[in-house]
Amino acid sequence: MNYIGIDHHKQYSHMTLMDEDGKVLKAGKVWNSRSEVEEFLKGAGEEVKAVIEAGRSSYAMVDLLDELGVNVTIAHPSEVRAIAKAKIKTDKRSSWMLAHLLRADLIPEVYTRPRENRQAQRVLRQRAFFVAIRTKVKNRIKSLLAQQSEEALRELSQVKNLFSKRGLELLKQLDLASTDKPLLEASVKIYGHLEERIKESDDLVKSLYKKMVEARLIDTVPGFDKFFSVLVATEIGDVGRFERPEKLHCYVGVVPSTYSSGERSYHGKIIKQGNKWLRWAAVEAVWPAIRADFDLRVFYERQARRKNSNVAKVATAKRLLTIIYRILKEKREYIPYKRMK
Structure with missing residues (x-):
């Protein structure tokens, strides 16, 4: 197995081909064209993995390598920098480090969207x-x-x-x-x-x-119209990548920041480091949801009495995301709770 680290730019990329022992077989500047990439891949072997940091134009290279039969991993840029912090930053060093992290199975991977x-x-x-x-x-x-x-x-x-x-x-x-x-x-x-x-x-x-079947399922949840239903279904993508609802909450960024030292713990404002589009949709859906659904309204009012309206709004957004997670996992429509008269 050989590994390719790609430091991608708008017009060109710097690629480093490395073997299983960490020996650099080939490295250099490659223009982002099919012919140039094919030329670099000559002699790379039959089993090749590549890694590229997520960026505005990264998917153009991902699609090209996929067509050429290369298995590509997309890395989280800020987490890569946290793992491999360096005072000297060059294209050559970056591509070498990416190839080395991929070889060591240390790449912080992000979801590759179809x-x-x-x-x-x-x-x-x-x-x-x-x-x-x-x-x-x-x-x-x-x-x-x-x-x-x-x-x-x-x-x-x-x-x-x-x-x-x-x-x-x-x-x-x-x-x-x-x-x-x-x-x-x-x-x-x-x-x-x-x-x-x-x-x-x-x-x-x-x-x-x-x-989109998923969008039509989400449309049955109170507070979500056609646009928000399609938006949420698209941004979530494959719901199977989340093991439990709490993982989805973290991805959206509706969980509190936490500072813990010794016996003291402090929970602050929501982290806001997740998917801003999902967070926007979930929070915007709160008001129409509590007007349409009695149980959601009771939940919101209980949270507002205990804490405040902003905390209640975020908590209700989390409840809506949990509902969406369940209906997508179980592939069913939302069933509102029916109270006995």
Whole structure:
């Protein structure tokens, strides 16, 4: 068995080929093209393992090596640095260290997502990006309108929702100062453009929802609509990689930080080092969930009385994640508890 450590960059990678005894067989700069990588792999042997640190463009190399028959492990960058801390950092040393850690079976491995999962991730994150930008544009419009005359504000008070069809028509007809009018028109145009892009993204999300059994199961849990259901199913990926619900909680980052020394232990705020998309979805689902489900509401109110509303919100998010873990493991829909009348 031979091992390859890859220090990956946008245009090129530095690769080190090492045998089982730690002897470097080959090393050098390789451009990120199929022909260059194939040339490096010549003479590497039939059984080859490779390791690459997780990064923005790492999956391009992972997919290429997978097509060439190389088994690739993706390493957690910060944990690799913790294991192999060095004051001198070069591409050559980094690729050598990765190959050495892989040979010694010391790589802190992260989940390798299938290509279809990554494609779904891009759809969902682009929609979230559009929604975030739309919110900023809406706030910009409101900020501009707040600085207008009393007559303009009185005219705007005729509509409850500024961003309804009627509200947008009113914004276009609003009489403003010569410098503010083009600013408002430009912001309204951007808002309309974003609305169209979000609708297109919604169609893609609906298509993913129809294909994903896991998303349809999560949709039965209180608080999760189609978008959040697809998002959670995509970000979790293979639920089998979590041995128990607590492992999922840690992955999401909804567990408290802990400082323990001697006989004293202190639990602080949640760690927030997990998957921010899952954490966002779980926390956002709390309010609609406690309105829709009596038992979840009772659980939230009990936690709020004992501690405070923020702690109760996180605890309820953890409860929702546990429910999702169970229904995905057991491949069944959520069954709300029915109380006797």
